[in-house]
Amino acid sequence: xxxRKVLIANRGEIAVRIIRACREMDVSTVAVYSECDxxxxxxxFADEAYAIGPSPPRESYLRIDRIIExxxxxxxxxxxxxxxxxxxxxxxxxxxxxxxxxxxxxTPEAVALMGSKTxxxxxxxxxxxxxxxxxxxxxxxxVPDEEIARIAQGIGYPVLVKxxxxxxxxxxxxxxxxxxxxxxxxxxxxxxxxxxGDAAVYFERRVVRPRHVEVQLLGDHHGTVIPFVERECxxxxxxxxxxxxxPSLAVTPEIRRAMTSAAASVARAVGYTNAGTxxxxxxxxxxxxxxxxxxxxQVEHPVTEMVTGIDLVRWQIRIAQGxxxxxxxxxxxxxxxxxxxxxxxxxxxxxxFLPSPGRIQQLRAPSGPGIRDDSGATAGLDVPIFYDPMIxxxxxxxxxxxxxxxxxxxxxxxxxVSGIKTTLPFFTWLLQQPAFASGQxxxxxxxEVLKSRNGRPxxxxxxxxxAVAAVAAALQIALARTSGGGSVGTTGADGALxxxxxxxxxxxxxxxxxR
Amino acid sequence: MRYELEVxxxxxxxxxxxxxxxxxxxxxxRTWSVDAVRVDAHTLSxxxxxxxxxxxxxxxxxxxxxxxxxxxGLATLTARVEGVAVEVNPKTRVRQGRGGEGSHSxxxxxxxxxxxxxxxxxxxxxxxxVARQPVVVIEAMKMENELRAQRDGRVIEVAVRDGQxxxxxxxxxxxxxxxxx
Numbered sequence: 001x002x003x004r005k006v007l008i009a010n011r012g013e014i015a016v017r018i019i020r021a022c023r024e025m026d027v028s029t030v031a032v033y034s035e036c037d038x039x040x041x042x043x044x045f046a047d048e049a050y051a052i053g054p055s056p057p058r059e060s061y062l063r064i065d066r067i068i069e070x071x072x073x074x075x076x077x078x079x080x081x082x083x084x085x086x087x088x089x090x091x092x093x094x095x096x097x098x099x100x101x102x103x104x105x106x107t108p109e110a111v112a113l114m115g116s117k118t119x120x121x122x123x124x125x126x127x128x129x130x131x132x133x134x135x136x137x138x139x140x141x142x143v144p145d146e147e148i149a150r151i152a153q154g155i156g157y158p159v160l161v162k163x164x165x166x167x168x169x170x171x172x173x174x175x176x177x178x179x180x181x182x183x184x185x186x187x188x189x190x191x192x193x194x195x196x197g198d199a200a201v202y203f204e205r206r207v208v209r210p211r212h213v214e215v216q217l218l219g220d221h222h223g224t225v226i227p228f229v230e231r232e233c234x235x236x237x238x239x240x241x242x243x244x245x246x247p248s249l250a251v252t253p254e255i256r257r258a259m260t261s262a263a264a265s266v267a268r269a270v271g272y273t274n275a276g277t278x279x280x281x282x283x284x285x286x287x288x289x290x291x292x293x294x295x296x297x298q299v300e301h302p303v304t305e306m307v308t309g310i311d312l313v314r315w316q317i318r319i320a321q322g323x324x325x326x327x328x329x330x331x332x333x334x335x336x337x338x339x340x341x342x343x344x345x346x347x348x349x350x351x352x353f354l355p356s357p358g359r360i361q362q363l364r365a366p367s368g369p370g371i372r373d374d375s376g377a378t379a380g381l382d383v384p385i386f387y388d389p390m391i392x393x394x395x396x397x398x399x400x401x402x403x404x405x406x407x408x409x410x411x412x413x414x415x416x417v418s419g420i421k422t423t424l425p426f427f428t429w430l431l432q433q434p435a436f437a438s439g440q441x442x443x444x445x446x447x448e449v450l451k452s453r454n455g456r457p458x459x460x461x462x463x464x465x466x467a468v469a470a471v472a473a474a475l476q477i478a479l480a481r482t483s484g485g486g487s488v489g490t491t492g493a494d495g496a497l498x499x500x501x502x503x504x505x506x507x508x509x510x511x512x513x514x515r
Numbered sequence: 516m517r518y519e520l521e522v523x524x525x526x527x528x529x530x531x532x533x534x535x536x537x538x539x540x541x542x543x544x545r546t547w548s549v550d551a552v553r554v555d556a557h558t559l560s561x562x563x564x565x566x567x568x569x570x571x572x573x574x575x576x577x578x579x580x581x582x583x584x585x586x587x588g589l590a591t592l593t594a595r596v597e598g599v600a601v602e603v604n605p606k607t608r609v610r611q612g613r614g615g616e617g618s619h620s621x622x623x624x625x626x627x628x629x630x631x632x633x634x635x636x637x638x639x640x641x642x643x644x645v646a647r648q649p650v651v652v653i654e655a656m657k658m659e660n661e662l663r664a665q666r667d668g669r670v671i672e673v674a675v676r677d678g679q680x681x682x683x684x685x686x687x688x689x690x691x692x693x694x695x696x
Contacts (some may be wrong), residue, residue, distance in 0.1 A: 009567045105540055132689060197636040352649075354660045357629055361584045364559045385629050413598050418557065418584035421600075428598060455663065462600045465520045469594040469601035471540045472559050472581035474518045474529040476592070478538075479559075 003078040003102060006041065007071045009092075010082030011061060013393060014297075015042035016286045018080050021313035030074040031121060032059035032067055036384045048074050048501055055386045061085045064095050071101055078102040078320060080313075084388065085298040088115055103318040105274050106295050114293040124290035129262040132281065132289045134204035139163045141189075141199070145182055148283050153436040155203050163183055163192035164200040171195060176207055192414050207289065209442040210281040212236065215263035216304050218315055218332075218425075220275045220325035227260035228304050229335045235430070237353070237450065242423075243430070244300035245340035246307050248282075249401070249439035255286055260333055266290065268305055269410075275316050279314045280499035299343070299393065306339035306397040308332055309344035322397050338404040339397040342412070342427045344375075346389040349426035350457040357385045361419030366411035370397040370404070373411075383420055391422065401439070405431055522602035536575060540627065550574035556658050558582050565629070620676040623665050627681045631655030635677055638686075642670045644690060651687045667693040 003026040009016045011327070019029045019042060031046035034053040043049040047385040050070040053060035062085060071079055079096045081104070086092035105111070121131050134154045150177070152159045161184050163171025165447070170176065171192030173184035185201060193199035200286040216228040232248030233241045250251045250260070264279040277298050279291040301312050308331060321324060347353045359382050375392035383389055394415065396408035412428050433449070435441050518529045530541040538549045548660040550562040564576035582595040590602045598670040638650050649661035650670075675681060 058553050093582045131644055168542050173535065239617055352661050352663060354628060354662070355655060359589060362582050398653070415598075416595065418580050418582050418593065418595060419587075424598070425600070427629070446657075459599050461523060461596070461599045465596040465599050466525070466601055467527075467542045468561075468563070468581070469528050469546060469548060469603055470520050470522050470527045470542045471563070471584065472541060472596070473522075473563060473592055473603040473605055474516075474531050475538060475549065476559060476581075476594075477518065478516060478531050479551065479553050 001102060002319055003077045003104075003319055005030060005074065006078045006080050006104065007032065007067070007074060007076035008046070008082065008319070009061070009067045010080075010081050010087075011037055011040060011387065012044055013374045014084075014376075014391070016045055016376050017374055018044045018082060018313055021311060021317065024311075025087070025314060025361075027317065030070065030076050031160050032061070032070050034163040034386070036382070036386065039381060040433045041378055041381070050074065055384060057085065057386060064089075064092050067092075067192060068099050068101075070097055071096075071099065075218075076101065078104055078317075079346065080104040080316070081296065083299055089185070090115065090296070096141060102320050104316050105297075106272055106276060108446075110272050111271055111295045114272075114295050117292060118147040120293055121269050121290070123237075124266050124346055127262075127265040129290045130288065132207060132291075134160075136322065137200045138183070138200035140201050148185060149181060152178065158206040158208065160204045160206040161188040161201050162204055163188060163196060164202055165192060165196035165200070171201065190222065202514050203493055205490065207281050209444070210234075210283055211248070211250050211441075212241075212291075212443050213251060213259070213282045213288065214223055214277050214279040214311070215260055216275070216277050216298070217263055218274075218275055218312070218325055218327070219267055220271055220319050221322055222324050222327045223268075225264045225267045226271065226325055226327055226329050226332050228266045228310075228332045229258060230256060231300055231303060233300065234441055235446055235485050236443055237446050240299065242343050242446070242490055243340060243427075244303055245337065245338065245404075246303045246403075247335045251284060251288075253288070255282070255288070256333070259288055262290070266293065274319050275312055277448075299390075300341055301370060302393060302395045304340050305373065305420040306395060307335040307337055309336065337375050337397055337399045338401040339395060339406055340401075341393050341395045342408065343390055343423075344392040344394055344415070344417075344427075345423045346391050346420050346475040347402055347423050348421035349423050350455075351421075352455060353423070353426075355385070355389045356421035357389065358420045360417060361393075362416055364416040365392070365413070366394070366414035368411075368414075371395070371411045377417075377464050384403075391417070402405075402437075405437065425457075425459040519606040521606065523602055534567065541582045545572045548576070550576070557584060588619060620672065622692065623668060623688060625650055625662055625664070625688055626692065627653060627662075627683055627685045629653075629655045630683050631660075631681060633677055633679045633681060633687075634659055636673055636675060638673065638688065640670050640673055642667055643693075649692075653681070653687075662687060663691055666682045666690075669693070 006022050007030040022029045029046040031042045031049040033043050034055045051471045052066040058388045079101055081087040090108040090112040093103045093111050098102040124131050158176045161173040171188050173188045175181050175184045188201045193395040196278050211234040213230050215230050221226040230248050230251050231246045232245045235243035275297050277294045280288040281291055282288045346356045348356045360379050363379040372395040377391040396404050398404040398407050409431050415424055516531045516652045520527045532539045540547050540549050546567055547563045552560045558602055559581045561579040562576040584593045594601045594603050634652040634654045636651050644664040646666050649663050651662045653660050668690040671691045674686045
């Protein structure tokens with residue numbers, strides 16, 4: 001069952017990423033697109049492309065029937081879901097299989113099992129992997145006070161009292177001192193009762209200042225599971241990752257061995273195939289707890305590729321066509337150098353990260369040693385309002401972390417995007433923060449520091465940059481006027497004008513007309 | 516050639532003269548000698564030296580690559596200088612020997628940057644607001660976005676209500692600057 005033609009059920013940078021892997025394997029590619037994506041890069045890059053409906057995702061990228069129809073029409077033999085949209089939808093994985101096509105991902109059964117938080121937690125426990133300690137079910141309303149105290153003691157303080165029907169922080173209490181426990185339980189029960197009509201509460205250990213560390217893995221159809229060196233994803237804004245790196249400064253070789261083998265045990269226990277990621281919380285004393293499993297390729301997969309040299313998308317396709325995973329486990333588990341990724345968004349960081357959709361006028365991505373830019377954006381394209389506004393993932397690799405951070409700063413300075421606002425200035429600021437440089441951060445670090453800044457701009461022009469802007473604006477107007485709206489002596493985008501006496505001469509002649 | 520520009524809201528007097536293939540550009544009394552090349556319609560490469568500069572030497576100086584973008588729907592430009600976006604409002608060309616006219620910014624008109632739904636209006640007419648205070652929350656692109664006041668002021672009009680759908684550029688609220696009538 002060799003894969004010869006892949007339909008990519010996605011858009012943006014990840015569709016482009018998958019098309020690139022296919023090209024390198026001589027596999028044909030089929031793109032699908034919504035109305036507003038007709039001119040998108042993934043459509044232009046693919047061998048074939050088919051419209052699947054109007055711009056809102058529900059009417060296009062989430063339409064299983066139309067995607068399967070496009071696969072039939074194009075004669076594709078496999079479907080790659082990317083991430084987001086239908087990537088973790090077991091009905092989609094099943095529909096692809098039922099249509100006689102190969103799904104480049106796990107089985108629908110594995111997607112369903114690991115997609116349920118409680119089922120996934122039980123699977124981890126069965127595999128002997130620690131989960132955040134807690135009561136598996138609600139406390140009985142008649143349980144005596146001494147028993148409540150004993151249960152809390154068994155879980156360990158600080159304890160989180162949580163409403164079973166909870167959400168939004170209602171019916172939730174943190175208890176640090178055992179003396180406060182019974183009052184907190186009473187308060188949480190009454191709050192939960194009035195808010196949700198269900199007073200049931202349960203206990204969970206509160207992991208203090210945790211890091212988010214995750215383990216990428218691949219599994220083939222012959223029983224082999226290989227875990228990769230961890231990724232550190234603690235830099236988050238409103239629970240969304242914004243910077244990912246590998247390896248984690250908080251992970252010692254001992255923790256790495258324990259964590260990767262725990263991840264592999266969970267995957268083996270559920271017979272997992274293809275690419276997946278197991279997320280852990282890592283506490284300050286080096287204990288880690290299973291959080292959840294993502295049954296797909298992740299946004300941040302490039303950092304793993306950079307330090308291991310292994311192409312994860314290529315392996316997804318090879319696994320899907322039944323090949324054996326013959327990677328050296330040591331190669332996957334040992335980082336060569338350090339890599340980090342910044343998710344560049346079409347958002348205005350100086351305006352509370354407000355989305356900034358619109359047309360990209362100019363775009364120049366950085367390049368040079370150790371830089372990778374996975375992007376679906378080009379100049380002339382609109383960033384649509386319908387989808388996640390991420391325009392690029394900028395990845396830097398170097399032999400150690402300080403060099404990788406320096407390289408990323410260099411690349412951020414080279415990146416030109418005009419016409420829309422982006423989070424580039426935010427990353428320029430973040431990479432200068434002492435806590436980032438020292439690696440001393442946890443999952444709430446960024447939200448805390450952003451709150452304390454109270455919306456101050458990340459990068460402000462100095463009097464010098466303002467003066468240079470004034471000079472440039474005046475010259476831009478002057479030069480545009482003298483050349484009748486075009487550019488003075490421009491010979492193309494290569495900037496060769498400076499070396500062309502005739503061009504200079506013309507510029508002078510036109511500049512003369514200024515006076 | 517004289518220009519009056521508003522750079523980051525501050526008025527600047529700029530004079531551009533051609534000198535021997537280069538430009539002498541004066542910004543509020545400070546002069547640079549500038550070798551300027553337009554790479555494309557949006558990109559300028561400048562080599563700048565302080566002062567009018569010796570005219571006979573080959574061009575050279577501090578290299579600045581500037582990307583200028585027109586702001587859609589507005590008469591302003593964004594000039595990207597060393598990775599920093601600088602807002603420039605080019606006033607009309609000013610003739611020799613005539614000064615510019617004073618500009619009055621007027622009340623802030625808070626508008627929707629994109630189509631969306633008003634989740635919450637956080638102020639009432641008559642309320643005093645401070646710079647960066649959230650005024651309206653709009654849900655768009657699957658996120659709740661707080662729209663904030665740019666400057667201190669007093670709310671004189673609220674043009675939307677909770678739950679209302681708005682188009683891009685729809686007026687949300689008008690805020691009079693502190694001190695203005």
